[in-house]
Amino acid sequence: MSKGVTPKSKDYARWYTDVITKAEMADYGPVKGTMVIRPYGFGVWESIKESFDKRFKETGHVNAYFPLFIPKSFLSKEADHIEGFAKECAVVTHSRLKSSPDGEGVVVDPDSKLEEEIIVRPTSETVIWSMYKKWINSYRDLPILINQWANVVRWEMRTRLFLRTSEFLWQEGHTAHATEQEAREESKQMLDIYQEVLEEVLAIPVLTGLKSEAERFAGAVDTYCIEAMMGDKKALQAGTSHYLGQNFAKAFDVKFQTENNKEELVYATSWGVSTRLVGALIMVHGDDKGLRLPPKVAPVQIVIIPIIKNENSMAEVEKFLKPFLAELKEIGIRFKLDDRQNISPGFKFNEWEMKGAPIRVEVGPRDMESGTIFCARRDTGEKTPYKIESAASTMSQLLEEIQKNMFNQAFEFREKNTFSTDSYAEFKNLIEKGGFIRCGWDGNPDSEAKIKEETKATIRCILLDEKIKEKNCIYSGNPTKHEVIFARAY
């Protein structure tokens, strides 16, 4: 591992990839746009996944798995949906390879051409609704509350580790309901869960809102979203929850009989978050020393670094630490004793700062003599010695404090960089400097498009708690219809 990362202020994009590769979160895959999630990065994803999965199950959802391959014909059943995804689909056309005639390598065997080409799922609405048609007959079969953890493929032209890769891991919930109201409540409920996990687990404050028509999911009636501010003041869509109305029920002819023996189309929702959240975590909390992980997702919450000198040995340090480590284990704290030999403590300090471990504990002759452990916080850099007898419970409190502090830091950063204005000139100026702008919008897609063209800023969301202060649209001067957040986005 070479020293340091490119400073954030110098080149944010480079800082981001430096942190990922040097913290061993991920690496580039051999096919362009693909990513290998390394064990450390995958550990973070697993924590995130568990937090969501637990909440999904608590709200009555169950997990299932649908196929990776989708018949091409399915994609064309919902007009908006196909339009949204057509340009980024991986297509399977053949099923065999054979030795190349010139004797070198292999070629696609033209005789193996498929009757119907197969699409690698960019999202699973179509396969899932084709199955729901089979499974739903009566109102007694509803609701269906299924989630799946899966990989999907979107052949993006431009990729970035975690933020946009050709293949990514995500969770997609697909629910079917008897009434519009129930479906709408479901999509709102899932949005609330997203907000809760982002804020309480990832320590990332989010704004919740509705997407404008231009930004809406292909095939949705309404798209709700959570939006977060990254360290460079750009916005990142961190999760979406869609109310799909009866669009997919119509496309796949999914009807049910009501209590009164009437035939009706099913109402749907879908909602998802992806490995993109790992990218958000890095960009919201990272600094020039590397990653800073909130304790709740950190694979290693406490790293313990022994200082071995001539006058002590590893065995002595282990003996000194034994009761403390046993207690940590009992409380359920994820810790690691970094007992690698021949690597200097200084090197380990830097490495674990790069990897974002929330607390570092140092134990050497001085500590063993005084019966303390020396503790450094990754979030503030603060260093304090604690009595070893009571250290385990102190650690547990400290982790909670770090979790809260990281949320507060991110929250303050966002607030400091969120502006309100009714002047378009000022708007342009502010966008250039970066940040979120809260302003009025006349609801006209043309105003939105013009703003995007002129400033590269898009409507991130129509605020759910909108309070229309500015009377006029930032662009047209016409009466305001919605209070929105504008920003440049990833």
Place this chain on the structure above:
RNA sequence: CGAGGUGUAGCGUAGUCCGGUCAGCGCACCUGCUUUGGGAGCAGGGGGUCGCAGGUUCGAAUCCUGCCACCUCGACCA
């Protein structure tokens, strides 16, 4: 797909204009000894079809031709 650029060890690079002990350096890696409270030191060692294929030449990383790959910027995006 349009415009630029780059390919030399795992990574980062020198050398390319001007062909000739040029295949070198740093990091990483391996072995040994000494070290270990903020990226250890010394000694020794391994690793390269210089992106690929042709051509020019006594001789090519270097010149010529073709191809391939990747990067940056635009149109698309969880």
